[in-house]
Amino acid sequence: MVPKCQLNQSYPTTTKSLAEQLVEFNKLNNNPIANWDTRFETGTKTALLHPFSPIVVAADENERIRVWNYEEGTLLNGFDNHDFPDKGISKLCLVNELDDSLLLVASCDGSVRIWKNYATKGKQKLVTAFSSIQGHKPGARDLNAVVDWQQQSGCLYASGEVSTVSLWDLEKEQLVRSIPSESECGVTALSASQVHGSQLVAGFADGSLRLYDVRSPEPLVLATRPHQKVERVVGLSFQPGLDPSKVASCNLSLNCQVFFSSLSLSQGQYLFLFLFQVVSASQAGDIQFLDLRTSRDTYLTIDAHRGSLTALAVHRHAPIIASGSAKQLIKVFSLEGEQLGRILYYPSFMGQKIGSVSCLAFHPYQVLLAAGAVDSLVSVYTHDNSPAR
Numbered sequence: 001m002v003p004k005c006q007l008n009q010s011y012p013t014t015t016k017s018l019a020e021q022l023v024e025f026n027k028l029n030n031n032p033i034a035n036w037d038t039r040f041e042t043g044t045k046t047a048l049l050h051p052f053s054p055i056v057v058a059a060d061e062n063e064r065i066r067v068w069n070y071e072e073g074t075l076l077n078g079f080d081n082h083d084f085p086d087k088g089i090s091k092l093c094l095v096n097e098l099d100d101s102l103l104l105v106a107s108c109d110g111s112v113r114i115w116k117n118y119a120t121k122g123k124q125k126l127v128t129a130f131s132s133i134q135g136h137k138p139g140a141r142d143l144n145a146v147v148d149w150q151q152q153s154g155c156l157y158a159s160g161e162v163s164t165v166s167l168w169d170l171e172k173e174q175l176v177r178s179i180p181s182e183s184e185c186g187v188t189a190l191s192a193s194q195v196h197g198s199q200l201v202a203g204f205a206d207g208s209l210r211l212y213d214v215r216s217p218e219p220l221v222l223a224t225r226p227h228q229k230v231e232r233v234v235g236l237s238f239q240p241g242l243d244p245s246k247v248a249s250c251n252l253s254l255n256c257q258v259f260f261s262s263l264s265l266s267q268g269q270y271l272f273l274f275l276f277q278v279v280s281a282s283q284a285g286d287i288q289f290l291d292l293r294t295s296r297d298t299y300l301t302i303d304a305h306r307g308s309l310t311a312l313a314v315h316r317h318a319p320i321i322a323s324g325s326a327k328q329l330i331k332v333f334s335l336e337g338e339q340l341g342r343i344l345y346y347p348s349f350m351g352q353k354i355g356s357v358s359c360l361a362f363h364p365y366q367v368l369l370a371a372g373a374v375d376s377l378v379s380v381y382t383h384d385n386s387p388a389r
């Protein structure tokens with residue numbers, strides 16, 4: 001059984017507000033504050049930044065997981081997710097991140113394994129394991145499972161080359177509901193709202209999106225195709241917002257309070273503003289912004305990468321997104337479409353040119369960006385010009 005998080009009120013603060021960090025993020029350059037050669041044979045598939053410790057967790061196609069302290073430049077732990085290395089890891093999530101966090105590891109075959117003590121060398125312990133989806137669409141060779149974790153509800157959503165989206169209660173380790181996807185195409189991206197516990201948006205292989213209300217008897221709320229080209233949705237996310245229970249706590253983060261003030265918005269106004277707004281990125285290279293309350297049409301389009309978009313990251317609280325391409329390029333944008341930064345992701349590391357961008361992940365409370373490549377390099381970028389470790 002996975003314990004449900006008891007939210008404490010200890011939240012991270014930094015010497016600079018998010019607003020101040022965002023201003024300095026315009027100075028973003030090609031120099032990361034940390035470079036890490038993971039020594040993954042198949043490249044970095046996914047990565048995440050720990051919210052309270054200077055830790056980055058990365059995984060590869062061979063189900064290998066490595067944990068690194070990017071301030072000290074030291075490897076903390078490394079282990080195999082399971083004994084079937086040909087499956088490949090699709091996503092890493094932190095469960096109960098505000099307490100003793102657990103590492104949720106989702107594989108492309110639909111298997112989910114949850115680990116504790118993952119950052120302590122040789123002390124990792126498997127808490128639970130299960131298969132999140134079953135079966136596949138006719139003609140599909142692989143499940144290509146995708147998942148997303150919703151801390152507020154304690155639910156894990158899973159889909160892929162199947163006809164349903166599965167909803168799991170992790171505390172009970174029980175399948176709560178299977179929602180028909182209402183599409184002939186497979187699901188390629190999932191995003192559960194971290195503000196509204198019943199909202200889920202799915203991206204499909206044909207570039208379409210579907211919004212679901214998982215508590216409704218008729219869960220499909222909206223179907224739309226924001227991307228003109230029939231290319232898969234690489235990534236999508238609800239725009240930045242806050243959990244209502246956390247908004248009620250003024251102790252949440254002084255950074256957030258300063259940030260709201262800089263926008264001349266109250267926390268409640270900011271929460272409502274982005275409650276139904278979604279960012280979706282297509283492999284074709286375009287990023288679309290939608291307001292699901294008012295129209296099926298997009299209100300903003302960014303032509304970020306022509307036919308080569310490989311990764312998307314949306315900051316949990318700050319109004320910024322990042323996209324990566326197969327052409328060794330990372331771009332950072334505001335939610336108004338202004339380009340804030342550009343990283344030509346090709347500097348050599350130990351004399352070797354790195355590959356195309358495979359994954360991106362923002363720190364949830366700071367303006368830090370982790371980028372992984374199809375070779376073995378993970379880099380951490382920020383507004384600072386600190387020397388790389």
